[in-house]
Amino acid sequence: MYTKKDVLDFVNEEDVKFIRLAFFDVKGRQKNISIMPTELERAFEEGIAFDASSIEGFEGPEKSDLFLIPDPSTLAVIPWRPMTGKVVRMFCNIITSEGEPYRKDSRMLLKNACDRLKNECGIELMVGTEIEFYLFKLDENGNPTKVPFDNAGYMDIAPLDHGENIRRDICFTLEQMGFTPEASHHEEGPGQNEIDFRYSDVLTAADNVATFKWIVNTKAAANGLYADFSPKPLAGEAGNGMHINISCHKTGTQSGDDDSEEMNETLNYILAGIFNHIEEITYFLNPVENSYKRLGSAKATKYISWGNGNRSALIRIPSSKNKMRLEVRSPDPECNPYIALTFMIHAAIDGIKNKLSLQPSVEENLFDNRTASRLGLKTLPQSLEEAREVAANSMFVKAVTGDFNL
Numbered sequence: 120m121y122t123k124k125d126v127l128d129f130v131n132e133e134d135v136k137f138i139r140l141a142f143f144d145v146k147g148r149q150k151n152i153s154i155m156p157t158e159l160e161r162a163f164e165e166g167i168a169f170d171a172s173s174i175e176g177f178e179g180p181e182k183s184d185l186f187l188i189p190d191p192s193t194l195a196v197i198p199w200r201p202m203t204g205k206v207v208r209m210f211c212n213i214i215t216s217e218g219e220p221y222r223k224d225s226r227m228l229l230k231n232a233c234d235r236l237k238n239e240c241g242i243e244l245m246v247g248t249e250i251e252f253y254l255f256k257l258d259e260n261g262n263p264t265k266v267p268f269d270n271a272g273y274m275d276i277a278p279l280d281h282g283e284n285i286r287r288d289i290c291f292t293l294e295q296m297g298f299t300p301e302a303s304h305h306e307e308g309p310g311q312n313e314i315d316f317r318y319s320d321v322l323t324a325a326d327n328v329a330t331f332k333w334i335v336n337t338k339a340a341a342n343g344l345y346a347d348f349s350p351k352p353l354a355g356e357a358g359n360g361m362h363i364n365i366s367c368h369k370t371g372t373q374s375g376d377d378d379s380e381e382m383n384e385t386l387n388y389i390l391a392g393i394f395n396h397i398e399e400i401t402y403f404l405n406p407v408e409n410s411y412k413r414l415g416s417a418k419a420t421k422y423i424s425w426g427n428g429n430r431s432a433l434i435r436i437p438s439s440k441n442k443m444r445l446e447v448r449s450p451d452p453e454c455n456p457y458i459a460l461t462f463m464i465h466a467a468i469d470g471i472k473n474k475l476s477l478q479p480s481v482e483e484n485l486f487d488n489r490t491a492s493r494l495g496l497k498t499l500p501q502s503l504e505e506a507r508e509v510a511a512n513s514m515f516v517k518a519v520t521g522d523f524n525l
Contacts, residue, residue: 147455267310358413392470
């Protein structure tokens, strides 16, 4: 956990020539501005100004001055840039000209949600993500095609799997930047890959997702390929998901040190809270029209359900000898991870504070629509417009987002 002094010392002593200040628009797209080391002290004290009216979803030209304050704990060297005259990156908090936190800063929204969970419930979450992506070839002009890099299948190995070296390069780069990947493998679709992260605190988990997508895109381009995170790149093939795994522990303890029975009960409340609000927040977990081509096909259920070890359920409790956790399977990589996790935390708070009870679990195959129909299960919204309408009419969503539209 770097401090401001640590960062200033590092920049002075390690031949750093450029500092990238990164932030996110409301859709989770990463933006950045590069500054010279001589401007770093000012960045910490006053912030670096940018034009908010040029960022989609932020402000109009009449009130467009916002400022970036670097978060020193997020310092990372960009390892594919020269080691002589290093380039580093820090994520930033966004403030107004009055020095107040900017209300559309999704990273700040997530911080506030974590603080509320900690202060009101005495609970902290640990999150691990599983992110899928396709690798496609480029045409003779360097434009993306829909021709997969290989035709391998689930957990195949080389020579069928052509992505092995690229995944290794991605994992090494992540480690160099201070992030810890847990596993990587070829997924079901042709040219499809998955890399999983170890559990971390919620804000770090969201930062990991943002950094991961940047690195994957960079490494794919360096290998003459295109990385596609869209939910359904190829009709008839597996879609790209971003499964979110959640465990919990009491504030002030380490995960696994708590009384297991009490934490299992708390995790059930968290599950019930997310289950109760999943329809309302689908617009933020599945934020593009293509998302709804994935849901309901190829192991991406559209039915609001949960089950023990059941991969056809929307939320499942995986089989594990060591700890209880839940896995939310509907989100996809196009979502803003900060916003997605913000809504999940507020749903978890609702579940814990109101001791929400669980619906019965489903242990049958929900990829069979007849089974789901027989069980009378409700579906997620079936289009982006439907999801937007559900979110717009949700008092829960309005309570989280306040006076602006995401």
